[in-house]
Amino acid sequence: MLIFSGNSEVLNPRGRVSRLDFFKNNMTIDEIIELNDFYNKHNLDILGDCIKRNPMTHPKWCEYEGDGPAIKVVLFGNSYTWNHHKMIIQECRHQVKNFTMDSEEGCEPLAATSLFPGCDKKLEDFSALLKAIRPHYAFILSRFYAVAEPFTNNVMDLENDRIFLQMRAQLRRFLPNIRQKLYILDTIPRVIGQNVQNIGRDLKKGVSPEEISKTLYTSDGYERGRLRHAALLKECFGKCEIIDYLPLLTRNFTVLPQFFDDSGISFFTSLGHLSAHGIELVRPIFRDICDKLQDR
Incomplete structure (x- = not known):
C-alpha cells in the first residue's frame, strides 16, 4: 500500500525540485493501480494552487514570484494551464521575476468553442491580460476544442475557415504585447477517459499494451488543430514556437499514441488532463525552454 501526501514545493530553489508524481522504482502492479486511481481522484489538486496578489483589480488571475531579475511570464489557456503551471514555475523561476496565470475552463485563447458559454468574451479577456502584463514570454496551454473543429464546409481552405481566421485575428492582437516569444502547445489526441482506470487492471489480467492502447485512443480530429497551428x-x-508532446507519446511498443509508460502508469487522468506522471514526462521540454529565457 502506497501512502501519498501533498507536495507544496512550488517555489523551491532550482536543484531541489521534487517529482510531482510519487513515482518510485520497482513498483508492483497493485501499487501502479493504486497510483493511477490516486491521479484520477485528485486530478488537478496535487499540481498547485492559485496565489492572488491583486484580488480586487484582477480577481481571476493567479500570480507567483520567481527569483529572476526582470523577466515576466504569462501562462494562459484552459484547464491545461492549471494542469501545467506548478511544474513550469519550478523550472523557470530561476530566470523569471513574475508569473501571471489565467486558467479558464474550456476556453482557448486563439478561438472560441460553443461547448462552453462565454468563450467569445474570454478571447477579449486573454488579449487584455497580455496588454496589461506585457510579458517577455507567454505560454498558451490548452487542450483542444475550437482549434480542431471541422473546417468550414468540411474543406481545408484556411483563408475561408472561420476558426483559422479567428486564430489569426487573436494572434495579431497578442503579438504586439509579447516582448520575446509566444509558445503554443500543439494538439494531441484525447485519451478515452473512462478507460484510464483500467490500464493497470488490464495489464494485471495479461492484456497486451497494444490492446490497451486501442481502448484509449479515438480519432477525434486533433490533426486539424495541428494543421491550423502550423499555418499560424x-x-x-x-x-x-510550437510545443509538441506527440513524439513523447508515439514510441516503444505500439503505433498508436501511448498514454501510459511501460509499467502501466498513466500519463493522463480520467478527465483528460495530464497526470502528475504525464507532467514529469513533459518536464524536460520546459526545462530546456526555461534555461534559454533571456531579457533582451
Whole structure:
C-alpha cells in the first residue's frame, strides 16, 4: 500500500525540485493501480494552487514570484494551464521575476468553442491580460476544442475557415504585447477517459499494451488543430514556437499514441488532463525552454 501526501514545493530553489508524481522504482502492479486511481481522484489538486496578489483589480488571475531579475511570464489557456503551471514555475523561476496565470475552463485563447458559454468574451479577456502584463514570454496551454473543429464546409481552405481566421485575428492582437516569444502547445489526441482506470487492471489480467492502447485512443480530429497551428506559425515572423508532446507519446511498443509508460502508469487522468506522471514526462521540454529565457 502506497501512502501519498501533498507536495507544496512550488517555489523551491532550482536543484531541489521534487517529482510531482510519487513515482518510485520497482513498483508492483497493485501499487501502479493504486497510483493511477490516486491521479484520477485528485486530478488537478496535487499540481498547485492559485496565489492572488491583486484580488480586487484582477480577481481571476493567479500570480507567483520567481527569483529572476526582470523577466515576466504569462501562462494562459484552459484547464491545461492549471494542469501545467506548478511544474513550469519550478523550472523557470530561476530566470523569471513574475508569473501571471489565467486558467479558464474550456476556453482557448486563439478561438472560441460553443461547448462552453462565454468563450467569445474570454478571447477579449486573454488579449487584455497580455496588454496589461506585457510579458517577455507567454505560454498558451490548452487542450483542444475550437482549434480542431471541422473546417468550414468540411474543406481545408484556411483563408475561408472561420476558426483559422479567428486564430489569426487573436494572434495579431497578442503579438504586439509579447516582448520575446509566444509558445503554443500543439494538439494531441484525447485519451478515452473512462478507460484510464483500467490500464493497470488490464495489464494485471495479461492484456497486451497494444490492446490497451486501442481502448484509449479515438480519432477525434486533433490533426486539424495541428494543421491550423502550423499555418499560424508562418504568420508569427519568428516570434512563436510550437510545443509538441506527440513524439513523447508515439514510441516503444505500439503505433498508436501511448498514454501510459511501460509499467502501466498513466500519463493522463480520467478527465483528460495530464497526470502528475504525464507532467514529469513533459518536464524536460520546459526545462530546456526555461534555461534559454533571456531579457533582451
